Amino acid sequence: MKILGISGSLRKASWNTALLHTAATLLQGHEFSIAEIGDLPLINQDLEQGGKFPAQVERFRSEVLAADAILFATPEYNASIPAPLKNAIDWASRPASTLAHKAAAICGVSPGALGTSRAQYPLRQTLGVLSVQLLGQPEVFIGGAGAKFADGKLTEAGTLEFFGKMLAIFTAFAERVKLG
Numbered sequence: 001m002k003i004l005g006i007s008g009s010l011r012k013a014s015w016n017t018a019l020l021h022t023a024a025t026l027l028q029g030h031e032f033s034i035a036e037i038g039d040l041p042l043i044n045q046d047l048e049q050g051g052k053f054p055a056q057v058e059r060f061r062s063e064v065l066a067a068d069a070i071l072f073a074t075p076e077y078n079a080s081i082p083a084p085l086k087n088a089i090d091w092a093s094r095p096a097s098t099l100a101h102k103a104a105a106i107c108g109v110s111p112g113a114l115g116t117s118r119a120q121y122p123l124r125q126t127l128g129v130l131s132v133q134l135l136g137q138p139e140v141f142i143g144g145a146g147a148k149f150a151d152g153k154l155t156e157a158g159t160l161e162f163f164g165k166m167l168a169i170f171t172a173f174a175e176r177v178k179l180g
């Protein structure tokens with residue numbers, strides 16, 4: 001499977017981007033890359049000219065289109081989806097949507113206890129409307145990040161094992177979605 005990771009954080013030391021780097025080590029036998037969304041302009045229909053998008057948007061949309069599946073890792077900003085991630089999804093959704101019928105899963109990490117649940121539910125709502133085929137279970141809410149990560153990777157054994165199992169379930173799900 002060709003899997004694209006999208007982190008909702010632009011922070012260099014992001015826990016969520018670190019979770020995607022951890023996914024890269026766990027997704028053996030699959031092609032995995034992480035999208036750049038920090039250079040996308042703010043969504044603005046005036047930037048769409050004759051069905052064409054700015055170069056960075058074209059690049060991002062091509063990456064989404066080429067992927068069999070998307071793994072979102074999202075922080076929670078003010079109890080909702082972080083603006084950079086919503087912006088990227090809005091660009092990906094412009095006609096013809098690059099997200100429709102694509103398999104996807106959501107995970108998230110926060111330093112606090114809630115593990116980004118208040119971002120993941122509105123994200124589910126948005127992706128559902130876009131006909132993304134979302135993995136329902138297991139949900140991945142990783143709280144207390146400070147004690148679970150080291151050197152830019154998830155290191156806490158129990159969480160690592162859980163995340164590895166979730167990714168195995170996700171890739172099997174994505175294969176079923178791909179087969180139709």
Ligand SMILES: Cc1cc2nc3c(=O)[nH]c(=O)nc-3n(C[C@H](O)[C@H](O)[C@H](O)COP(=O)(O)O)c2cc1C
Pocket residue numbers: 009010011013014015016017075076077078079080109110111112114115116
């Ligand atoms: C604008 C903003 C709003 C935030 N709102 C929340 C919030 O509602 N809930 C929460 O648990 N953390 C919140 N945080 C803290 C983030 O959980 C924390 O910065 C986290 O490390 C972000 O994820 P990252 O490490 O992947 O960048 C907020 C941070 C920012 C910058």
